[in-house]
Amino acid sequence: MGSITLEHVNKSFGGVTVIPDISLEVNDGEFVVFVGPSGCGKSTLLRLIAGLEDLSDGTIRIDGADVSKTLPAQRKLSMVFQSYALYPHMSVRGNIAFPLKMEKAPKERMDAAVNDAARVLNLTDYLDRKPRQLSGGQRQRVAIGRAIVRQPKAFLFDEPLSNLDAALRVNMRLEISELHKKLKTTMVYVTHDQVEAMTMADRIVVLNAGRIEQYGTPIELYQKPANLFVAGFIGSPKMNFIEGKEADTFGAATIGIRPEHFTISDAGRWTGTVGVAEHLGSDTFLYVDVDGIGQVTVRASGELPFAHGQTISLDPIESRIYRFDAQGQAM
Amino acid sequence: MARAVSTRRKLGFTAIAWLIALTLFFPILWTVLTSFKTEGTAIAMPPKFLFFDWTLENYFTVQERSDYFRHFTNSVISAVGSTILGLIIAIPAAWAMAFSPTKRTKDVLLWMLSTKMLPAVGVLVPIYLIFRDLRLLDTHHGLIVVLMLINLPIIVWMLYTYFREIPVDILEAARMDGASLKNEIIYVLTPMAIPGIASTMLLNIILAWNEAFWTLNLTTTRAAPLTAFIASYSSPEGLFWAKLSAASTLAIAPILIMGWFSQRQLVRGLTFGAVK
Amino acid sequence: MATRQTQVAARLMMSPAVLLLLAWMIVPLSMTLWFSFQRYNLLMPGMEYFTGLDNYRYFFANPSFWAALTNTLVLVGGVLAITLIGGTLMALLLDQPMFGQGIVRLLVISPFFVMPTVSALVWQNMMMNPVYGLFSYIARVFGVQPIDWFSQVPLFSIIMIVAWQWLPFATLILLTALQSLDEEQREAAGMDGAGPIPLFFYIILPHLARALTVVMLIQTIFLLSIFAEIFVTTGGGPGTATTNLTFLIYIQSLLQFDVGLASAGGIVAVILANIVAIFLLRIVGKNLDA
Numbered sequence: 047m048g049s050i051t052l053e054h055v056n057k058s059f060g061g062v063t064v065i066p067d068i069s070l071e072v073n074d075g076e077f078v079v080f081v082g083p084s085g086c087g088k089s090t091l092l093r094l095i096a097g098l099e100d101l102s103d104g105t106i107r108i109d110g111a112d113v114s115k116t117l118p119a120q121r122k123l124s125m126v127f128q129s130y131a132l133y134p135h136m137s138v139r140g141n142i143a144f145p146l147k148m149e150k151a152p153k154e155r156m157d158a159a160v161n162d163a164a165r166v167l168n169l170t171d172y173l174d175r176k177p178r179q180l181s182g183g184q185r186q187r188v189a190i191g192r193a194i195v196r197q198p199k200a201f202l203f204d205e206p207l208s209n210l211d212a213a214l215r216v217n218m219r220l221e222i223s224e225l226h227k228k229l230k231t232t233m234v235y236v237t238h239d240q241v242e243a244m245t246m247a248d249r250i251v252v253l254n255a256g257r258i259e260q261y262g263t264p265i266e267l268y269q270k271p272a273n274l275f276v277a278g279f280i281g282s283p284k285m286n287f288i289e290g291k292e293a294d295t296f297g298a299a300t301i302g303i304r305p306e307h308f309t310i311s312d313a314g315r316w317t318g319t320v321g322v323a324e325h326l327g328s329d330t331f332l333y334v335d336v337d338g339i340g341q342v343t344v345r346a347s348g349e350l351p352f353a354h355g356q357t358i359s360l361d362p363i364e365s366r367i368y369r370f371d372a373q374g375q376a377m
Numbered sequence: 378m379a380r381a382v383s384t385r386r387k388l389g390f391t392a393i394a395w396l397i398a399l400t401l402f403f404p405i406l407w408t409v410l411t412s413f414k415t416e417g418t419a420i421a422m423p424p425k426f427l428f429f430d431w432t433l434e435n436y437f438t439v440q441e442r443s444d445y446f447r448h449f450t451n452s453v454i455s456a457v458g459s460t461i462l463g464l465i466i467a468i469p470a471a472w473a474m475a476f477s478p479t480k481r482t483k484d485v486l487l488w489m490l491s492t493k494m495l496p497a498v499g500v501l502v503p504i505y506l507i508f509r510d511l512r513l514l515d516t517h518h519g520l521i522v523v524l525m526l527i528n529l530p531i532i533v534w535m536l537y538t539y540f541r542e543i544p545v546d547i548l549e550a551a552r553m554d555g556a557s558l559k560n561e562i563i564y565v566l567t568p569m570a571i572p573g574i575a576s577t578m579l580l581n582i583i584l585a586w587n588e589a590f591w592t593l594n595l596t597t598t599r600a601a602p603l604t605a606f607i608a609s610y611s612s613p614e615g616l617f618w619a620k621l622s623a624a625s626t627l628a629i630a631p632i633l634i635m636g637w638f639s640q641r642q643l644v645r646g647l648t649f650g651a652v653k
Numbered sequence: 654m655a656t657r658q659t660q661v662a663a664r665l666m667m668s669p670a671v672l673l674l675l676a677w678m679i680v681p682l683s684m685t686l687w688f689s690f691q692r693y694n695l696l697m698p699g700m701e702y703f704t705g706l707d708n709y710r711y712f713f714a715n716p717s718f719w720a721a722l723t724n725t726l727v728l729v730g731g732v733l734a735i736t737l738i739g740g741t742l743m744a745l746l747l748d749q750p751m752f753g754q755g756i757v758r759l760l761v762i763s764p765f766f767v768m769p770t771v772s773a774l775v776w777q778n779m780m781m782n783p784v785y786g787l788f789s790y791i792a793r794v795f796g797v798q799p800i801d802w803f804s805q806v807p808l809f810s811i812i813m814i815v816a817w818q819w820l821p822f823a824t825l826i827l828l829t830a831l832q833s834l835d836e837e838q839r840e841a842a843g844m845d846g847a848g849p850i851p852l853f854f855y856i857i858l859p860h861l862a863r864a865l866t867v868v869m870l871i872q873t874i875f876l877l878s879i880f881a882e883i884f885v886t887t888g889g890g891p892g893t894a895t896t897n898l899t900f901l902i903y904i905q906s907l908l909q910f911d912v913g914l915a916s917a918g919g920i921v922a923v924i925l926a927n928i929v930a931i932f933l934l935r936i937v938g939k940n941l942d943a
Binding site for chain 2: 060096097098117118119120123124125127128129131132133134135144145147148149192196202
């Protein structure tokens with residue numbers, strides 16, 4: 047059981063307000079990702095839930111119980127840190143067993159839990175090593191192992207994959223998702239990487255300057271971004287934003303078209319010149335200078351024979367044009 | 378990145394460096410050698426370097442005549458005592474400053490350092506009078522307290538720089554793992570802090586052992602450590618070089634060896650982290 | 654990053670150290686300040702009275718004071734010159750590839766660990782004794798008239814002893830700083846055609862500037878209070894030739910028992926030291942942010 051409720055949470059450091067007023071609900075068993083650019087308050091929010099920071103105002107409930115004043119040790123949450131934060135002087139076994147040792151769990155239960163976790167995380171052969179003798183991915187697994195043995199009400203992840211290289215990151219992403227499917231425990235995961243958010247989350251909280259821009263499932267955010275910020279943040283490559291006359295014709299201050307929502311035709315609505323063409327094989331990214339509009343990114347499936355300097359004609363898919371008002375809100 | 382060098386150049390540098398190093402070290406070496414000579418050989422002209430009748434006689438004389446071991450014990454008591462007392466007071470302070478810094482932490486640290494820069498002579502009179510009135514002159518506890526106080530800023534500062542290298546994440550992880558403050562200190566902080574505490578302790582023992590202002594002014598006989606004991610050899614009449622050397626060798630040997638072990642921490646400790 | 658509980662705990666944990674140092678600084682210092690305005694001699698107890706600035710007037714009018722001030726400056730300046738220049742050269746040398754670097758380093762650093770009373774006596778007797786000392790032997794080997802160090806050049810003798818103790822300190826710190834110089838920077842300068850001498854003046858010396866300043870300031874603070882070396886060798890003499898400020902105040906307080914006069918001197922010493930300390934604290938403080 048592990049639902050987390052935030053009611054009018056406020057946090058200021060000194061005179062600086064980092065989080066003005068946030069309320070949100072994480073359901074039991076849900077995988078929620080906090081995503082946003084650096085400095086948006088996502089890590090602070092996680093640390094408030096963990097109890098590593100004091101609330102300036104508001105209430106945090108876990109399973110309905112007010113934990114706003116409870117010490118982190120008593121909130122029954124587990125956290126995986128960006129730096130892994132393994133205890134350097136303890137073996138892998140010692141690290142994983144530590145939370146149970148703090149609970150004064152009986153020896154047999156401790157051994158069983160450690161061996162279980164080690165098996166799940168492929169760490170059985172490394173139990174007697176020290177953290178410094180492990181690779182980045184293995185350290186990451188130890189940190190996760192330490193988090194799961196406690197059977198917490200919820201897991202908190204603070205940018206856990208940002209110290210890993212690209213290939214490993216994809217692997218660990220899968221492992222964490224699988225772990226969630228297996229354990230069915232609530233997970234709150236902080237990242238600045240929208241790909242991680244989109245691939246792992248049940249629901250995503252997009253944060254900007256301490257405010258929730260939108261809270262919804264990945265597909266909701268992709269299909270119905272609430273505002274310019276979310277529209278620009280979710281999706282890769284970034285959505286093209288077009289202002290001025292072209293937007294006026296759609297009755298909006300700004301229109302947005304995702305790179306994948308163009309058709310390349312002989313006599314399209316827009317014509318332009320290809321600046322750079324990136325051929326990835328599966329996709330082709332074209333950076334096109336469209337007359338009267340500016341640079342537009344186009345993503346086309348497959349291998350297309352376009353090159354620098356070529357003239358191209360584009361059609362935005364009408365049904366996929368996003369319209370925003372002067373305040374940047376979706377219309 | 379190693380620079381490519383010819384063996385000949387390397388040999389050249391080796392020769393020059395060893396020559397200079399041995400010259401600088403020579404007074405120490407000479408003291409050690411002289412301590413094994415008779416008083417007669419000690420002042421022989423030309424000086425005898427290695428080929429003389431080695432004798433341990435001076436060491437026995439030093440002990441018999443002036444009770445060397447009492448002063449050695451006094452040095453140990455005051456240096457180790459003041460260091461341990463200093464650590465007991467400094468560890469919580471440095472811990473707090475490293476892990477719960479506030480806006481004023483930096484000012485507090487700098488202020489502590491500034492007390493170290495107070496010239497001893499500026500407070501010699503009052504301390505002497507206070508000690509006289511409290512009957513602390515020539516006592517161990519009096520000396521321990523003063524040595525502790527003059528070195529406390531360095532202890533706090535060194536510990537602070539070591540503690541600050543312990544990632545806060547790890548302490549937070551312990552908190553998340555359900556550790557109480559007590560367990561956090563016992564299981565996580567202490568094991569990670571011990572190397573830093575050990576080198577702080579070592580450097581501070583060296584400093585306290587060699588302190589020669591307060592030890593000379595606040596002690597006479599009963600609590601006099603080796604600094605004061607050696608000073609008593611400064612009588613102008615009579616040449617007791619062999620005995621002086623024996624006493625000196627005994628006084629510097631333990632600290633020299635400790636110093637060799639702690640030389641890398643020395644830079645950090647004595648520059649307050651300004652040179653790394 | 655801290656919660657309220659930890660902040661309260663932090664304050665409690667800091668208080669013993671802070672209070673002790675506060676007491677250590679304020680109590681004796683205000684007593685010194687108070688005494689400095691008193692006519693107060695320990696040989697005449699109960700005869701104390703307020704004299705205003707008289708002690709300061711006497712202290713400054715005393716020719717010994719000016720001699721002591723000059724000696725202090727010469728002593729500090731001389732030792733600084735030797736240790737900073739020597740230390741830089743030593744650091745450059747020790748940074749070169751050689752056999753037995755570790756042992757050389759240990760030998761060079763050793764004098765720093767010798768207690769001041771030992772080094773002073775060893776030098777005064779076994780090195781500098783006009784008849785039996787090693788220096789006089791060496792002088793005679795070369796057919797030169799040996800000099801009586803402590804009668805002919807007493808202050809210089811003290812400077813040599815103190816410089817011998819502090820040269821290792823300067824060397825060690827400058828060497829540490831030198832080793833933090835980016836090897837690629839050196840290589841880039843080499844590619845740009847800089848020979849060893851331009852390399853030293855344009856790359857190495859600027860890199861060492863901060864370490865040199867730190868060494869200078871820290872040494873100055875310690876050198877202003879040189880005591881033991883004078884105490885066991887010359888006792889401030891001959892005359893006032895080797896009396897520095899610290900020693901002058903010591904004589905006035907614990908030998909002449911003139912607490913008032915000594916306290917005025919103490920305050921002067923504190924002010925002098927503070928001038929240096931302000932600069933040092935500023936450098937250290939800046940580094941604390943980084």
